[in-house]
Amino acid sequence: MSQTPKIERAGEWNSKDILFSIAAVPETETLFVGSSDFRVYEFDLSVEKPERVEFTGTGHQSYVTGMALLGKTLVTGSYDGQLIWWNTEDRTELRRQRAHDRWIRRVISSPDQQRIISVADDMQCRVWNSESGELLKAFSDHPEITPHNYPSMLYAVAISEDGQHIATGDRTGHVAIWDAETFEKIGETEAPGMYTWDPKQRRHSIGGIRSLAFSPDGTQLAVGGIGKIGNIDHLGGQSRLEIFRWESDDEPVLIEDESKKGLIEQIVWRPDGKTLFGVGGDHKGFVNLYDVEKGEILTQEGGSGHIHAVSVDSSFTTLFTAGHNQIERWRLVDEEPAAS
Amino acid sequence: MGAAGAAADMTAVDALTSPLLAGELKRQQKSVILLWLAGGASQLETWDPKPGAATGGPYRAIQTNVPGIQISELLPKMSQRLQQNTAIIRSLNTKIADHGGGYTLMDTGRLPEPGVDFPHLGGIIAHELSQPDSKVPDHIEMYTSTEGRRKGSAGFLPSRFNPMFLTDSMIPENISRLESISDIDHQQRADLRNMLAKNFQKNVHSSSVASHNSAFERVRGLMSSDYLFDVEKEPQSARDHYGPTQFGQQCLAARRLVGAGVPFVKVARAWWDSHGQNFETHRELCADLDHVMSALLHDLQQRGMLENTLVITLGEFGRTPSINGSLGRDHFANAWSCSLSGCGIRGGVAYGKTDEEGRTVADGEVNAGNLFATIFTALGIDPEKEYMLGSRPVPVADFHCSPIAEVLA
Known part of the structure; x- marks a missing residue:
């Protein structure tokens, strides 16, 4: 990087609902978002007063919490346990699949877009043929019950850029790494600091691994969530990022942040493999740019509402975020665009 | 020893296996188990779901075994017990939405007055239902978590009816004879x-x-009642029935205690104060509540105790229909829910109604005094019975508060 970078909020569009998932059409200002009103919408931010356009059909029956864009096909996942394939050109439903017995937390696609991967609170990771919707494999290394005998949750999934490895992360801080061809477990690691069980004052937990991302070369795995919280009635704890060299026993790089608190909901590595974005928040939002080698936050900016998801453009300098009552656009300025 | 005498002794736990004696006990011994959801559980994620409303959250409503009544999908076991045992009240408007004030209101059934030390629910129940020759405690409260821990009181009633207050251990401390x-x-x-x-x-x-x-x-x-608190005296199958959580084991202890003649046991399950991550918190805590509450009702029913044991599920208030920026719900006392099961209650009833988004009571508004009058009536206690505080009459339920007839058997 040539200069000290800075994140600027470059746009804000209010919404009465809560937006949990987002996908941007490459090289355009068109976005798709999943909402707390159970619907999926298209936004065109290139016009002066963007209006959202609803996808048609029966749709979901609960919060739309996951989304993956495959060319002109959008696949969404919801707390209703269903995956829905949509044609983005006419915004109609193509196919639906009863995918999980419990709430779907995240939906991603493989780099070659041949597969859809979903995780849910049935503690299953499921891999689907993105063309046919056929279930290819279901697997899990995550107990349904926490060590304190409460329901666990499987929040996070990631796939490496070469498509060879999948990682899954749960509420208690357990991460499993899988061979994406054989679906055999090939590694695991633990991030117990993400599990915020309070055994004395309030006797419940609030945290968990909420985000995972492989570095571009696949050797490192970034794990996001929240750290120790004094009062787990609120998200008033340090945001917590741990970066593992998952094939070694090295101690992870730990980056905690007190200045802008809350959960790290999504992580995006930049192509240099040295920096990454983390977004999330408590009742307010944040966009952080981390220097992985230095183990620190390079720059950050706060938003007015909690951020649930992010989509990054091909230059890795413009970010669109979906959150509480709003869509926001962010720009990374004062540096050379990263090579893709 | 008569049945009442037997009830007032730890041996009654085993005596309940005798059908004749159990029948006599049923006629004479009534009791209350209060499941106190400290911090305030969300009515939308428990008894009064609003699926599809902007305030409804992500969870579905599920059909109960009573046609026309749905509750949150987070309570699947309770959904199948409603018909037999449980009445829901969906129209509490108690107005006070701070923890301390809400607790005082919902544990005494009336607003505080300067200079008057009103007895709490446990104190009144203990006073009204205890046997004069009872050898077991009359009023027991378990509150293990530290947040929001508040101790009930007999108020102006005799100190005998103050609670035995268990915090760190399920078994009372300092009641053993010195060696x-x-x-x-x-x-x-x-x-x-x-x-x-x-x-x-x-x-x-x-x-x-x-x-x-x-x-x-x-x-x-x-001193000899410590046996009652020890759930390890129960067969493993009974312990498994209640599940491994502390709340489950405490409710098993509560069943043992009421079975031995303790008129009032409060089991506080803290802490439901979900200002952040309301849906995750309720997914976690409702699983415990659903399992333990249904296990308790089942166990009481199997033992023939439910018709004489009133199980109340209540907290200091509910939670806001609006969802805040941390996906939380805040304090809310204007339109919320509780449940009553067992003794004197008509099962399969959902009393009262809130509006489409759950922001106001639309029908059947009741307050804390009405709830207390209902509780007393269900137990056979005249809610208009008066205590004399000096020359001032104080009714057990607040003035002008009638019971909710629709939920009474």
Whole structure:
């Protein structure tokens, strides 16, 4: 990087609902978002007063919490346990699949877009043929019950850029790494600091691994969530990022942040493999740019509402975020665009 | 020993296996188990779901075994017990939405007044339902978590009806005889104290002195009641039935205690104060509540105890329909829910109604006084019965508060 970078909020569009998932059409200002009103919408931010356009059909029956864009096909996942394939050109439903017995937390696609991967609170990771919707494999290394005998949750999934490895992360801080061809477990690691069980004052937990991302070369795995919280009635704890060299026993790089608190909901590595974005928040939002080698936050900016998801453009300098009552656009300025 | 005497002793736990004795106990012994959801559980994620509303959250409503009544999908086991055991009240408007004020209101059934130490629910129930010769505690409260921990009180009623308050351990501390004193020495000391106390009481007619003496007279019974708190005395199958959580094991202890004649047991499950991540918190805590509450009702029913045991599920308030920026719900007392099961209750009823988004009571508004009047009526206690505080009459349920007839059997 040539200069000290800075994140600027470059746009804000209010919404009465809560937006949990987002996908941007490459090289355009068109976005798709999943909402707390159970619907999926298209936004065109290139016009002066963007209006959202609803996808048609029966749709979901609960919060739309996951989304993956495959060319002109959008696949969404919801707390209703269903995956829905949509044609983005006419915004109609193509196919639906009863995918999980419990709430779907995240939906991603493989780099070659041949597969859809979903995780849910049935503690299953499921891999689907993105063309046919056929279930290819279901697997899990995550107990349904926490060590304190409460329901666990499987929040996070990631796939490496070469498509060879999948990682899954749960509420208690357990991460499993899988061979994406054989679906055999090939590694695991633990991030117990993400599990915020309070055994004395309030006797419940609030945290968990909420985000995972492989570095571009696949050797490192970034794990996001929240750290120790004094009062787990609120998200008033340090945001917590741990970066593992998952094939070694090295101690992870730990980056905690007190200045802008809350959960790290999504992580995006930049192509240099040295920096990454983390977004999330408590009742307010944040966009952080981390220097992985230095183990620190390079720059950050706060938003007015909690951020649930992010989509990054091909230059890795413009970010669109979906959150509480709003869509926001962010720009990374004062540096050379990263090579893709 | 009569049935009432047997009920007031730890041996009643085993005596309940005798059908004849159990029948006599059912006629004479009523009791309350209060499941206190400290911090305030969300009515939308429990008894009054609003699926599809902007305030409804992500969870579905599920059909109960009562046609036309749905509850949150987070309570699947309770959905199948509603018909037999449970009435839901969906129209509480208690207005006070701070923890301390809400607790005082919902644990006394009335607003505080300066200079009047109103008894809490447990104190009143203990006073009204305890047996005079009972050797077991009359009022027990378990509150293990530290957040929001508040202790009930007998208020202006005799101190005998104050709670035995269990916090760190499920088994009461300091009720064992010192090893340095033999059992004979202990009994003889008690006899000597009783003789001196009776002589003193001939000349001093004071309720305080009487209460003091009453407490000492019950010492040996209380000392031997530690057996009741020990859930390891139960078969493993019974412990498994309630599940491994602390709340489950405490509710098993509560069943043992009411079975032995304890009229009031409160099991506080803290902490439901979900300002952040309301849906995750309720997914976690409702699983425990659903399992333990249904296990408790099932167990009481199987033992023939449910028709004489009232199980109340209540907190200091509910939670806002609006969802805040941390996916939380905040304090809310204007339109919320509780449930009553068992003794004196008509199962399969959902009383009252809130509006489409759950922001106001649309039908059947009731307050804390109405709830208390309902509880007392269900137990056969006249809600208009008056205590005399000096020359001032104080009814057990607040003035002008009638019971909710629709939920009474």
